[in-house]
Amino acid sequence: MGLFEKLKQGLSKTRKNLVEKAESLFRGRVVNEKLLNELEEVLIMADVGPKASGSIISALKDKFKKGEIPDTIWLKNAMKEEIKKSIQDGTRIKITAEMPYVILAVGVNGTGKTTTIGKLARRFTGDGLKVILAAGDTFRAAAIEQLEIWAQRADAQIVKHKSGADPAAVAYDAIASAKARSADVVIIDTAGRLHTKTNLMEELKKIKRVISREMASAPHEVLLVVDAISGQNVIHQAKMFNDAVGVTGIALTKLDGTAKGGIVVAIKKELNIPVKLIGIGEGIEDLRDFDAEEFVDALFG
Amino acid sequence: MFESLSEKLGSILKKLKGRGLLKEEDIAAALKEVKIALLEADVNFKVVKDFTEKVRTRAIGKEVIESIAPGQQVVKIVHDELCILMGKSHSKIHLAPNPPTILMLVGLHGSGKTTTAAKLAKGFKKDGRRPMLAALDTARPAAIEQLISLGSQINIPVYGTKAGDNPVKVCAEAVKKANAEGWDVVILDTAGRLHIDEELMKELDEIKSTAEPKEILLVADAMTGQDAVNIAKSFNDRLDISGVILTKMDGDARGGAALSMVSVTGKPIKFIGVGEKIDLLEPFHPERMASRILGMGDIVSLVEKAQEAVDTEEALKLQKKFREDRFSFEDLRDQIKQLKKMGPLENLLGMIPGLGKHISRNAGAVNEREFVKIEAIINSMTKQERVNYAIINGSRKKRIASGSGTTVPDVNRLIKQYLEMKKMLKMFKSGKGFRLPQFNFK
Numbered sequence: 208m209g210l211f212e213k214l215k216q217g218l219s220k221t222r223k224n225l226v227e228k229a230e231s232l233f234r235g236r237v238v239n240e241k242l243l244n245e246l247e248e249v250l251i252m253a254d255v256g257p258k259a260s261g262s263i264i265s266a267l268k269d270k271f272k273k274g275e276i277p278d279t280i281w282l283k284n285a286m287k288e289e290i291k292k293s294i295q296d297g298t299r300i301k302i303t304a305e306m307p308y309v310i311l312a313v314g315v316n317g318t319g320k321t322t323t324i325g326k327l328a329r330r331f332t333g334d335g336l337k338v339i340l341a342a343g344d345t346f347r348a349a350a351i352e353q354l355e356i357w358a359q360r361a362d363a364q365i366v367k368h369k370s371g372a373d374p375a376a377v378a379y380d381a382i383a384s385a386k387a388r389s390a391d392v393v394i395i396d397t398a399g400r401l402h403t404k405t406n407l408m409e410e411l412k413k414i415k416r417v418i419s420r421e422m423a424s425a426p427h428e429v430l431l432v433v434d435a436i437s438g439q440n441v442i443h444q445a446k447m448f449n450d451a452v453g454v455t456g457i458a459l460t461k462l463d464g465t466a467k468g469g470i471v472v473a474i475k476k477e478l479n480i481p482v483k484l485i486g487i488g489e490g491i492e493d494l495r496d497f498d499a500e501e502f503v504d505a506l507f508g
Numbered sequence: 509m510f511e512s513l514s515e516k517l518g519s520i521l522k523k524l525k526g527r528g529l530l531k532e533e534d535i536a537a538a539l540k541e542v543k544i545a546l547l548e549a550d551v552n553f554k555v556v557k558d559f560t561e562k563v564r565t566r567a568i569g570k571e572v573i574e575s576i577a578p579g580q581q582v583v584k585i586v587h588d589e590l591c592i593l594m595g596k597s598h599s600k601i602h603l604a605p606n607p608p609t610i611l612m613l614v615g616l617h618g619s620g621k622t623t624t625a626a627k628l629a630k631g632f633k634k635d636g637r638r639p640m641l642a643a644l645d646t647a648r649p650a651a652i653e654q655l656i657s658l659g660s661q662i663n664i665p666v667y668g669t670k671a672g673d674n675p676v677k678v679c680a681e682a683v684k685k686a687n688a689e690g691w692d693v694v695i696l697d698t699a700g701r702l703h704i705d706e707e708l709m710k711e712l713d714e715i716k717s718t719a720e721p722k723e724i725l726l727v728a729d730a731m732t733g734q735d736a737v738n739i740a741k742s743f744n745d746r747l748d749i750s751g752v753i754l755t756k757m758d759g760d761a762r763g764g765a766a767l768s769m770v771s772v773t774g775k776p777i778k779f780i781g782v783g784e785k786i787d788l789l790e791p792f793h794p795e796r797m798a799s800r801i802l803g804m805g806d807i808v809s810l811v812e813k814a815q816e817a818v819d820t821e822e823a824l825k826l827q828k829k830f831r832e833d834r835f836s837f838e839d840l841r842d843q844i845k846q847l848k849k850m851g852p853l854e855n856l857l858g859m860i861p862g863l864g865k866h867i868s869r870n871a872g873a874v875n876e877r878e879f880v881k882i883e884a885i886i887n888s889m890t891k892q893e894r895v896n897y898a899i900i901n902g903s904r905k906k907r908i909a910s911g912s913g914t915t916v917p918d919v920n921r922l923i924k925q926y927l928e929m930k931k932m933l934k935m936f937k938s939g940k941g942f943r944l945p946q947f948n949f950k
Contacts, residue, residue, distance in 0.1 A: 220704065252553045254733045257544060316756060316784070317618025317729065346784070348622075348661070349654035356649035370657075401758060406877060434618060438550035438733020438764070461617060464702035465735045 214495065215505040217487025221468030222506055225253040229286065233279035242279075243268055246286070254438050254465075256473030263289045263472075283507075291503040294475045299496045300327075300428060300456065300483050302336065307385040307393045309418060309425035311378075312458075313411060313448055314432035316399030319460040321350065323432050323486065324394050325357025326494040332362045336391040341381030342367035343374040343414065346398040354396055360491075364390070374398065374410065375417040382421045395426070402447035415452045429455050430483070433474075435462040441470055442477045449480065456483035459497070463487045468506065471497075535567045542586065551764035552737045555593070555771045563589050593767050594794035595776040599751065601628075604722040607692035608640075610683065612719060613753075614712055614743060615727035617700030620755035622651060624727050624781060625697040626658035627789035632693045633664060640691035642682035643668035644675040644715065645699035655697055662786055665691070675699065676714045683719055696721065703742035716747055723750040725778065728769060730757045736765035737772045744773040754792070755781035835930055837894040841886045844879050884912035885922050897923060 215222075228249050236242050243264055250260035266289050267276065276282050302308045310327070312320045321344065328338045340358050342365060344350035351367050358365040366381040378395050385393045397414065400407035418425050431454040433441050448454050462468055462485050471482055482497045539560045546556045566585045603609045611628065613621045625641055632639040641659050643666060645651035652668040659666035667682040679696060686694045696719060701708035716724065726740060726749045743749055752769050757780040766777055777792040829835050886894065888911035893900050900908070900923065909916045 248553060251547060252734055254735070257547055315731070317620055319618055347654070348657035349650040352653045353648070353650035401756060403758070434729070434731075436616060436733060436735055436739070437729065437731040438735075439548055440550065440731040440733070444731075461702075464616065464704065465733075470733065 210495075211501065211505060213493070214487060214501065217463040217493070218468055218502070218505050220463070220465060221253065225249065225255075225469060226507055228252075229283065233282065236279060238271055238276050238279060238282050240268065240271075242282075243271065246282075250469060253469035254473065255469035256439055256442070256476065259293065259469075259473045259476035262476065263293060287503060287507050290472060290506075291499060293472050294482070294499045294502070298456070298481045298483060300430075302331070302392060303427065305424060305427075307339070307382065307390050307422075307425075308427050309382060309385075309422060310392065310394045310428040310430055311397070311415065311418065311426040311452070312394060312430045312432055313397050313452060313454075314399060315401055315434075315444055316347075318399065318432045318434040318437075319486065320344075320399060320432045321353050321357065321396055323430075323458050323460060323484070323494060324354070324396050325361055326486075326491050327484070328357065328361035328363040328392075328394055329491045330494070331392050337389070338363035338392045338394065339381055339385045339388070339390045340365045341377050341393060341395040343377045343396045344398040345370055345372045345374050345377065350396070350398065364388070375414045378414050379417050379421055382418060382425065386422075402444045402451075408447065408451045411448075411452055429453055430458050431456070431480075432458045432460060435459050435468065435470055435486075436465045438470070439473065441474060445474065445478050445480055449478070454480055456481055458482075458484035458486070458494075460486035463493075471502070532568055535564060539564055539567075546764060546767075549764035550731075550733045550736070550768075552734055552768035552772070555737070555768050558771075559589060559593060559767075590767075591795050593771050595770050599776040599778055600791075601778060602722055602750075603693075608683070608686045608694045609692065609723075610694045610696065610719050610721040612696045612698065612715065612721040612724045613727050614698050614724060614747065614749070615700060616702060616729070616739060617648075619700065619727045619729045620781060621645075621700065621727045622654050622658065622697050623784070623786075624753055624755060624779075624789065625655065625695045626662060626664075626786050627781065628779075629659070629664045629693070629695055630662045630786050631789060633662070637693050638691050639664055639693040639695060640682070640686050640689075641666040642679065642694060642696050644678055644682075644696050646671050646673045646675055646678065647699040651697075651699070658786065675711060676718055679715050679719050694719075703739050703746075709742075709746055712747055724748070725750065726752045726769075726775075728752055728754055728765060730754050730765060730780075732765040734768075736768045740769035740773045740775075744775060749773065749775055751776050751778040753777070753779045753781065753789075758782040758788070833930070837886050837889060837897065837926065840926060840929070841883060841894075844883055848879065881912070881914055881918065882922055885909075885914055885919055888912040897926065 229246060232242070232245055232249060246267070247260050247264045250263060251257060255263070263286070267282070267285055270276050270285055276285050300310075312324050314320050324340060328340055331338045338361065340354055340361075340363050342351040342354045344354070345368060348370075351370060355365055355367070357363075366377060366384055368377050368380070374397060381393050381395060384390075395414070395418070397411065398407075400411065402408065415426065415429070429452050431445060431448050433444065437444075445454060445457065457474060457480055459471065459474075459482050471485075474480065474482060485495050485497045485502075487493050487495060542563070543556055543560050546559065547553065551559075563585055566589070601611065613625055615621050622645065629639040629641050641655055641664060643652040643655040645655075646669070649671070652671065656666045656668055667678070667685055669678050669681075675698065682694060682696070685691075696715065698712065698715065699708070701712070703709070724747050726743050728736065728739065732739065740752065752766075752773070752775060754766055754777055769775075770777060777794075779789050780792050782788045782790055829839060885908060888908045889900070893904065893908075900919075905916050905919045909919050912919075
């Protein structure tokens with residue numbers, strides 16, 4: 208299966224829910240305000256969010272008033288363009304020349320941080336890079352073991368302490384040993400934490416401070432791992448994590464499981480933090496760079 | 509949790525409160541706001557539509573027009589309908605007449621099944637049962653180790669084999685073991701799976717027919733979005749679940765998923781997970797939750813918690829001290845200890861009527877660590893100092909600060925707060941009315 212086909216398949220639920228629902232709404236209708244209002248409902252149902260949906264629809268209404276949308280075929284294209292426009296970005300995770308390139312993975316519980324790190328590590332080692340994983344989730348039972356298994360699979364090295372250890376110390380050691388062994392990439396796992404827990408967010412700030420002290424330019428990437436199945440709460444999560452540690456990119460996981468890929472649009476609209484990675488399946492190759500163009504094309508099939 | 513929704517509904521309904529006459533337009537405007545608030549809370553669109561429709565019909569009917577305070581009436585209707593939507597009353601886990609009672613936990617990846625399994629087991633143990641855990645998640649790396657490690661923390665046996673084993677087989681073995689060794693509750697922790705993954709859903713069918721569980725509980729993340737409806741529906745259609753456990757409710761998820769899931773499956777929410785520690789699982793009370801959503805607080809839960817934690821005799825002694833103005837630092841320390849027994853502070857504060865909406869955003873401002881600090885300072889005092897604060901002079905303050913790892917200003921602040929508290933207690937005693945002191949944490 209081609210990469211694009213795979214993406215299409217991963218997004219099939221969202222497509223059914225968003226695009227096909229819109230298409231069936233359009234059937235036999237003329238374009239008018241009422242139809243556009245109904246389209247807004249379809250967008251909201253796909254987790255696009257009340258705000259982003261509102262702005263997409265008002266853009267469409269403007270176009271309609273100017274006579275740029277004579278019929279529903281044009282409407283579908285216009286909708287596609289508006290969605291594309293609202294998520295366009297084009298930044299990806301790019302390893303810079305400076306070594307090691309430090310990625311800090313953060314997020315609430317159960318979004319798939321460890322798995323994403325494992326897959327990301329596999330991708331880097333596949334490119335011939337030397338990768339060190341830091342087992343910074345010292346809280347959850349067996350989290351370290353889980354990362355170890357991924358390190359083996361990805362052919363990466365792991366730096367770990369005992370369960371219950373200070374995660375900042377793990378991060379520190381990982382960077383120190385990456386320097387010593389001249390590794391290219393360090394990916395730091397952290398314990399899942401709800402963004403409302405002040406003390407846990409403070410702990411995260413400390414981890415970041417320690418990283419920066421050890422290497423001034425690091426972390427080069429603060430990756431917020433988000434579960435696509437969560438709804439508008441994602442916006443709160445991203446805001447709070449961003450305030451705490453300055454999120455540079457979002458990895459949206461489990462996108463294949465949800466019919467509500469619209470959250471991609473909501474994230475961009477409300478936060479202006481780029482989605483950099485998407486997870487569309489359980490396989491290692493199913494963690495993909497996010498490409499707005501490709502995403503929308505796959506969505507609209 | 510839910511605060512954001514309470515906030516919104518609170519401010520909308522305030523406009524209706526106290527008005528003499530309600531016009532249809534008033535109701536329509538309020539309901540529009542209710543609708544947006546519920547949507548932003550991730551309540552499913554269809555559920556929202558039905559909900560607002562029901563409220564509208566009831567609000568526009570005679571009920572409101574004839575009542576004395578129509579605004580109040582609308583609040584009540586919204587509250588009632590929320591209660592109905594979330595299920596009528598708190599429902600318990602049913603035990604099988606012939607042990608072992610088998611419980612099967614199912615759900616998506618990362619919803620919190622493994623943690624919830626341990627929490628349930630601990631609850632059963634507390635009730636005097638003999639629970640056992642079975643690690644059926646042979647797919648996720650280290651999932652078995654996770655359950656084994658949780659089990660050993662709470663001293664509950666875990667049946668787990670090795671990664672990659674057939675979960676149906678593991679399940680049969682676990683049940684056999686429970687029968688042989690006399691464990692009366694078996695909790696099956698299954699692997700996370702997507703509700704659309706046909707193959708894995710089939711596996712659940714097989715586990716179900718092998719284990720014949722008394723209850724199948726869907727473990728779902730409170731942060732689930734519009735898809736909550738589909739998830740709940742798929743699992744329910746397939747397995748005929750008996751209830752839902754909603755996890756991560758201690759976050760700021762507005763929990764719209766709760767409303768959606770119940771309304772689409774007709775199955776009750778049995779428990780909510782409110783923290784990462786193993787005892788933070790609470791029964792779900794729809795009527796209390798509805799009150800919370802509307803910003804009416806959850807005083808019932810608070811009182812229950814207090815009763816659980818506070819020693820009655822101690823409380824009486826303390827009352828006497830209040831009256832005689834003998835409230836000392838030692839008493840303050842005891843108070844803090846008891847408060848801590850009641851669970852995380854922010855959870856407690858959220859239950860206080862009217863307070864929820866003010867602290868939701870900076871719940872952390874009342875930092876648990878401040879309590880640790882206060883305790884440390886009090887512990888560093890001599891017994892005389894604790895009973896008679898007046899003798900604490902500059903050099904004593906210095907000693908206390910270095911003994912507790914704090915600073916002299918910290919000690920000063922605590923003394924000031926203590927004095928304010930004393931003053932307040934005096935007021936309480938003299939019956940002059942009563943206001944909480946402004947605690948200046950941080």
